Amino acid sequence: MYIREKFGFTQKTLDLIDWSSIKDSNRQRSVKERATQSKYVYRWSFTNKRENRLDPNKTPMCPLCGKEEEDQHHVQCCKDRRATKVREELRDELEHDLEELKTHPDLVTLIIRSLQTQENQQVVVDVTGHEEEDELRDLVEEQRQIGWDKLKLGFWSSTWAVLQGKYMRRQKKRPRPTWTAKAQLAVWNYVQGNWMHRNGVAHRNSVEERRMKFREKMRKTVDDMLADVPEVGSSGRHLFEDVQKVRRMRYRQQKAWTWSVYIEIEKEKKRKHEESRLGNKLVGLLRLIVVSR
Ligand SMILES: [Zn+2]
Numbered sequence: 001m002y003i004r005e006k007f008g009f010t011q012k013t014l015d016l017i018d019w020s021s022i023k024d025s026n027r028q029r030s031v032k033e034r035a036t037q038s039k040y041v042y043r044w045s046f047t048n049k050r051e052n053r054l055d056p057n058k059t060p061m062c063p064l065c066g067k068e069e070e071d072q073h074h075v076q077c078c079k080d081r082r083a084t085k086v087r088e089e090l091r092d093e094l095e096h097d098l099e100e101l102k103t104h105p106d107l108v109t110l111i112i113r114s115l116q117t118q119e120n121q122q123v124v125v126d127v128t129g130h131e132e133e134d135e136l137r138d139l140v141e142e143q144r145q146i147g148w149d150k151l152k153l154g155f156w157s158s159t160w161a162v163l164q165g166k167y168m169r170r171q172k173k174r175p176r177p178t179w180t181a182k183a184q185l186a187v188w189n190y191v192q193g194n195w196m197h198r199n200g201v202a203h204r205n206s207v208e209e210r211r212m213k214f215r216e217k218m219r220k221t222v223d224d225m226l227a228d229v230p231e232v233g234s235s236g237r238h239l240f241e242d243v244q245k246v247r248r249m250r251y252r253q254q255k256a257w258t259w260s261v262y263i264e265i266e267k268e269k270k271r272k273h274e275e276s277r278l279g280n281k282l283v284g285l286l287r288l289i290v291v292s293r
Pocket of ligand 1: 064074079080
């Protein structure tokens with residue numbers, strides 16, 4: 001089984017996972033959403049660390065903070081101010097969604113805490129004296145075996161649903177069989193929200209980077225032209241009158257300026273060509289005169 005190898009799950013761990021909820025939550029997603037999630041969960045999306053492994057010329061560092069290598073975990077925990085602000089909003093939204101689902105408040109706390117865990121990190125809680133002490137102890141232990149960091153990828157122990165069901169019955173409310181699937185979707189919205197925000201920033205950065213390269217190239221072309229003025233005729237001399245002004249021009253103006261220079265260079269070439277052709281004609285004429293004498 002692919003998942004077993006990818007995450008190093010043992011058969012015992014696989015048995016702990018609530019597969020029916022994964023199926024349910026998948027059913028509630030569009031094809032596109034499912035594709036994004038399975039890409040994220042199974043193949044891992046293109047973080048910079050991954051890109052760097054494929055192309056060593058590319059930076060492995062985070063596009064937001066630039067302080068750490070960017071892997072999947074970092075995307076969810078980056079300390080960049082923009083990222084933390086978005087994460088706070090997403091967490092509020094998640095809490096709100098879980099409350100709407102009438103989630104056991106202690107389960108909300110556990111879910112929220114799991115979002116900050118990375119591989120091999122645990123959520124430690126003291127369950128002694130809790131109303132559902134036994135189930136809670138099972139839940140914490142089972143999720144530890146699956147991995148607390150795997151919760152945000154949708155790998156939940158089946159005991160989550162058991163605990164939530166008990167809580168609902170204790171409240172004299174009918175348990176909702178779709179609770180886990182819906183809670184998983186809410187968590188996924190949080191995970192995906194962080195990822196989309198990261199992509200937005202990375203995209204803006206790469207657009208800016210390309211622009212910088214164009215600007216840099218233009219500056220060099222202009223500098224070269226100013227340092228070694230090409231041959232232009234009288235109609236093009238004005239282009240080189242105010243060198244400082246040309247250097248201060250914005251990208252678009254410089255582009256227009258270089259075009260004008262190219263046109264003048266061509267004009268001058270043509271004029272010279274014409275001149276030499278006329279010259280040759282004249283020489284030929286003279287020779288003719290000499291010969292005919
Ligand atoms: Zn970062």
